[in-house]
Amino acid sequence: xxxxxxxxGNLKHLPGTVLEDEDLSNLDLKCINLxxxxxxxxxxxxxxxxxxxxxxxxxxxxxxxxxxLRxxxxxxxxMQADLTAADLRGSNLRxxxxxxxxxxxxxxxxxxxxxxxxxxxxxxxxxxxxxxLRxxxxxxxxxKGADLSRADLQGAFLSETNLEEADxxxxxLAGxxxxxxNLLCAExxxxxxxxxxxxxxxxxxxxxxxxxxxxxxx
Numbered sequence: 001x002x003x004x005x006x007x008x009g010n011l012k013h014l015p016g017t018v019l020e021d022e023d024l025s026n027l028d029l030k031c032i033n034l035x036x037x038x039x040x041x042x043x044x045x046x047x048x049x050x051x052x053x054x055x056x057x058x059x060x061x062x063x064x065x066x067x068x069l070r071x072x073x074x075x076x077x078x079m080q081a082d083l084t085a086a087d088l089r090g091s092n093l094r095x096x097x098x099x100x101x102x103x104x105x106x107x108x109x110x111x112x113x114x115x116x117x118x119x120x121x122x123x124x125x126x127x128x129x130x131x132x133l134r135x136x137x138x139x140x141x142x143x144k145g146a147d148l149s150r151a152d153l154q155g156a157f158l159s160e161t162n163l164e165e166a167d168x169x170x171x172x173l174a175g176x177x178x179x180x181x182n183l184l185c186a187e188x189x190x191x192x193x194x195x196x197x198x199x200x201x202x203x204x205x206x207x208x209x210x211x212x213x214x215x216x217x218x
Contacts (some may be wrong), residue, residue, distance in 0.1 A: 006032075015053070025063075035072075055092075149187075 005011035006019075007027055018038040025045040033053040043063045052071035060077050065084045070091055078098045083106050090110045097117045107127045114134040121141045131151045139159045149169040153176050160180045170190040177197045185205035 002011060003022065006014070006024070006029075009028055012029070012032045014037060015033050015035045016037060017034065019034075019042055020038055021041040023043045025043045025047055027044075027047045029044075029047050029049050029052060031051040031053075032049060034057050035053045036056045037054070037058070039057055039059045039062055041061045041063075042059070044067045045063050045065045046067060048068040050068045050070045052069075054069075054076055055072050055074040056076060057073070058077045059081050060079045062078070062081045064078075064086050065082055066086060067083070068087045069083070070087060070089055072092045073096055074092045075095045076093070076097070078096055078101050081098070081101045083101055083103045085105045086103070086107070088106055088108045088111050091108070091112070093111055093113045093116050095115045096113070098121050099117050099119045100121065101118075102122045103126050104122055105125045106123070108131050109127050110130045110132075111128070112132045113136050114132050116133075116136045118136055118138045118141050121138070123146050124142050124144045126143070126146045128146055128148045128151050131148070133156050134152050134154045135156060136153070137157045138161050139157050140161065141158075142162045143166050144162050144164045145166065146163075147167045148171050149167050150171060151168070152172045154172050155175045156173070156177075158176055158178045158181050161178070162182045163178075163186050164182050164184045165186060166183075167187045168191050169187050171188075172192045173196050174192045174194045175196070178201045179197055180200040181198070182202045183198075183204075183206050184202050188206050
């Protein structure tokens with residue numbers, strides 16, 4: 001594989017290629033095609049992958065800190081990847097596996113995460129405004145202080161999830177499971193809580209009455 005051609009931007013059509021543990025940091029890789037590629041442990045820190053095709057790519061353990069990932073990552077494997085402060089605004093992450101990934105302070109405004117596996121993900125302080133998280137598995141995730149205002153969490157799994165001080169203003173939580181979740185001082189004004197399961201959840205400092213009445217009506 002000609003790494004210099006990739007780094008110079010002269011080689012952008014690379015579906016299915018193998019680039020494990022390579023250093024591709026701080027590069028302009030806009031619109032690159034790495035669909036189905038094996039990128040385990042690869043370093044993309046600070047790189048620009050806007051408009052890229054990474055659907056089905058294996059990015060397990062990859063370093064994507066502060067990378068521009070406004071790309072197609074549908075079905076990608078991002079287990080244990082570091083996406084700290086990454087730009088994922090409007091990205092397609094439908095069905096992606098992000099189990100155990102680090103997304104602290106990441107920007108996911110308007111991202112498509114329906115059906116994604118976000119178990120045990122660290123999303124502390126992340127921006128998830130207007131994100132599509134329908135049916136996503138966020139069990140055990142850390143969303144402390146995250147902005148989920150107007151996000152669609154319909155049918156999402158949020159068991160044992162930390163939502164302390166999270167902003168869920170206007171969010172759609174209809175049919176979501178919040179069993180054992182920590183919602184201490186979370187903002188729930190205007191949220192759709194129809195059919196929400198809050199068994200064993202911590203509701204201190206929230207609109208607890210609304211939550212409980214919603215549960216009772218289920």
